[in-house]
Amino acid sequence: xxxxxxxxxxxxxxxxxxxxxxxxxxxxxxxxxxxxxxxxxxxxxxxxxxxxxxxxxxxxxxxxxxxxxxxxxxxxxxxxxxxxxxxxxxxxxxxxxxxxxxxxxxxxxxxxxxxxxxxxxxxxxxxxxxxxxxxxxxxxxxxxxxxxxxxxxxxxxxxxxxxxxxxxxxxxxxxxxxxxxxxxxxxxxxxxxxxxxxxxxxxxxxxxxxxxxxxxxxxxxxxxxxxxxxxxxxxxxxxxxxxxxxxxxxxxxxxxxxxxxxxxxxxxxxxxxxxxxxxxxxxxxxxxxxxxxxxxxxxxxxxxxxxx
Amino acid sequence: xxxxxxxxxxxxxxxxxxxxxxxxxxxxxxxxxxxxxxxxxxxxxxxxxxxxxxxxxxxxxxxxxxxxxxxxxxxxxxxxxxxxxxxxxxxxxxxxxxxxxxxxxxxxxxxxxxxxxxxxxxxxxxxxxxxxxxxxxxxxxxxxxxxxxxxxxxxxxxxxxxxxxxxxxxxxxxxxxxxxxxxxxxxxxxxxxxxxxxxxxxxxxxxxxxxxxxxxxxxxxxxxxxxxxxxxxxxxxxxxxxxxxxxxxxxxxxxxxxxxxxxxxxxxxxxxxxxxxxxxxxxxxxxxxxxxxxxxxxxxxxxxxxxxxxxxxxxxxxxxxxxxxxxxxxxxxxxxxxxxxxxxxxxxxxxxxxxxxx
Numbered sequence: 001x002x003x004x005x006x007x008x009x010x011x012x013x014x015x016x017x018x019x020x021x022x023x024x025x026x027x028x029x030x031x032x033x034x035x036x037x038x039x040x041x042x043x044x045x046x047x048x049x050x051x052x053x054x055x056x057x058x059x060x061x062x063x064x065x066x067x068x069x070x071x072x073x074x075x076x077x078x079x080x081x082x083x084x085x086x087x088x089x090x091x092x093x094x095x096x097x098x099x100x101x102x103x104x105x106x107x108x109x110x111x112x113x114x115x116x117x118x119x120x121x122x123x124x125x126x127x128x129x130x131x132x133x134x135x136x137x138x139x140x141x142x143x144x145x146x147x148x149x150x151x152x153x154x155x156x157x158x159x160x161x162x163x164x165x166x167x168x169x170x171x172x173x174x175x176x177x178x179x180x181x182x183x184x185x186x187x188x189x190x191x192x193x194x195x196x197x198x199x200x201x202x203x204x205x206x207x208x209x210x211x212x213x214x215x216x217x218x219x220x221x222x223x224x225x226x227x228x229x230x231x232x233x234x235x236x237x238x239x240x241x242x243x244x245x246x247x248x249x250x251x252x253x254x255x256x257x258x259x260x261x262x263x264x265x266x267x268x269x270x271x272x273x274x275x276x277x278x279x280x281x282x283x284x285x286x287x288x289x290x291x292x293x294x295x296x297x298x299x300x301x302x303x304x305x306x307x308x
Numbered sequence: 309x310x311x312x313x314x315x316x317x318x319x320x321x322x323x324x325x326x327x328x329x330x331x332x333x334x335x336x337x338x339x340x341x342x343x344x345x346x347x348x349x350x351x352x353x354x355x356x357x358x359x360x361x362x363x364x365x366x367x368x369x370x371x372x373x374x375x376x377x378x379x380x381x382x383x384x385x386x387x388x389x390x391x392x393x394x395x396x397x398x399x400x401x402x403x404x405x406x407x408x409x410x411x412x413x414x415x416x417x418x419x420x421x422x423x424x425x426x427x428x429x430x431x432x433x434x435x436x437x438x439x440x441x442x443x444x445x446x447x448x449x450x451x452x453x454x455x456x457x458x459x460x461x462x463x464x465x466x467x468x469x470x471x472x473x474x475x476x477x478x479x480x481x482x483x484x485x486x487x488x489x490x491x492x493x494x495x496x497x498x499x500x501x502x503x504x505x506x507x508x509x510x511x512x513x514x515x516x517x518x519x520x521x522x523x524x525x526x527x528x529x530x531x532x533x534x535x536x537x538x539x540x541x542x543x544x545x546x547x548x549x550x551x552x553x554x555x556x557x558x559x560x561x562x563x564x565x566x567x568x569x570x571x572x573x574x575x576x577x578x579x580x581x582x583x584x585x586x587x588x589x590x591x592x593x594x595x596x597x598x599x600x601x602x603x604x605x606x607x608x609x610x611x612x613x614x615x616x617x618x619x620x621x622x623x624x625x626x627x628x629x630x631x632x633x634x635x636x637x638x639x640x641x642x643x644x645x646x647x648x649x650x651x652x653x654x655x656x657x658x659x660x661x662x663x664x665x666x
Contacts (some may be wrong), residue, residue, distance in 0.1 A: 038457065038576075042641075056619075082645060083309055084656055086313070086649055088648040088649055088651065089648060091457065091597055092389075093645060096641050097641070097645070098641070099592065099596065100638055100642055102634075103635070103636070103638025103640070103641055104634075106637065107632060110632055160344060163646050186311075208431070222461075225462065228458060229462070229503075232458065266473050269468040269469070271469055272465065272466045272470070276462075276466060278458065278462050279454075279459050280456060282455065283452060283454055286452040286454050305313045305315070305656070
């Protein structure tokens, strides 16, 4: 296999992994603060629809991406109001958000089905992008991919190298103690939820602006849920999120290639592979950490109502 | 400004019953504004959504047919949600139940002689298949501590793809001009109609009986008490010696079995053959129904009827007013959110304290 073929495969794997990386990193921060937001799929699909609509109307990919981020944040603000402000059940609220998001995205996207636009531009540096073997992989991606990698580094740095990150993780582990210290548990959680929403919206916008690039109803096809599983799979660590997302991206690309080359397996089985792989990954993970105990933030999913 | 939640000492039964109704009103208001923004008169939309479906016999039957699977699935889910177990894969259990039960009908297609046992065998197979499918996330949770939320949902996609494969492949009617569907079931494999020449079939009665049975079990038996206690106070339940693993498996068995039964009832009643898709998302809508009905079987029955009315109304609105079906979906998601918010007001006094530090 030539070097360029390897590079081509890696480029497509990274492209398939990017939405998972972005959405999972957002959810990771939310969960590290102790909030389980199951609405990633809904926020993502709204980000895809509204991002695409805004990009078509304005003619700018950047405006589309920002609109996608805004859509994700608006939905997550609703979720934050319910769960952080009113201490409503997080699992049920997350499901409500998914259903609402799928409906809203259909409403917004109805006028844009079948439209196509140019995919987001790829970076091109005169000599570097044409380097054999690694040029396109390292210097020829679109902005979303670089944003995803920067996000991974930034989240990692924030959570473990800043005071703010320490506070966020402490709140996710014990909201009563941090509240006693005078830290604003609900304030930090709300911000963490907003960050998760922004990331999910951006991940959705990537799908409709760069990956496909068009809008189709329910085009996220469960990627939001896979991102949620990735956070568990990665034991709530950003670097492992990137690794896991690339594994999943690889599985997706493999499945697409197998389907295209028409090997004897039914297409439905190949389409089911990412979902089966997710279950398998979760099982293997839990087999592997039998003795270590749970890695989850200790207060994950628990309501907090301050006693005064 | 600060938002304070002060726990209420006693929860009044009236506010508990009223809160979903108020949430519904609020959702209708927001929906009305959305409709007005889309350039349709809210009054006309209200008539199409909520009045017209109740005004003729045909749509009343349709409402019952839509409400039956919703109530059946949601009642099963109530057992899980009461115990703080999150089976969100009822859609998959529904599909697998319909598929397995339907295969019995296809296997016995055209057989001679006594066939009175075919329909009971189908219903039983469907129920057991849904139950078995729900055991996958339940066992993974009990044995390995894997989150049942994610596994049960992933299995929905797997079940849908499995049905798609079976209906297009091995189970396709060989004499069906390559249409992706199975043979049409024999009469012995169909649920009988309740009224001559109409659409209302006996599956509605099956659902009704199951909901009543669940009401008795949940409210009047030790098992129901254990289930409610595990959710309300896990520590007290552990102290009382209730086996968490056993209750988890039971809750998933009940919800999976109910969803599977709903699936085969839909296939043997309304559809009458296997097709690549057999559910318009009943398993997900049932989650809304379960919460709107406050996780009690009687409440769920009412909630299923309300949601069925809006769904039938949504289909009519699509034709009459050109309002997209996604509007109904968004409305239902909003409704669930508002129901959850309204529930907070029955548990807490919510106070805004101006000027206070956060």
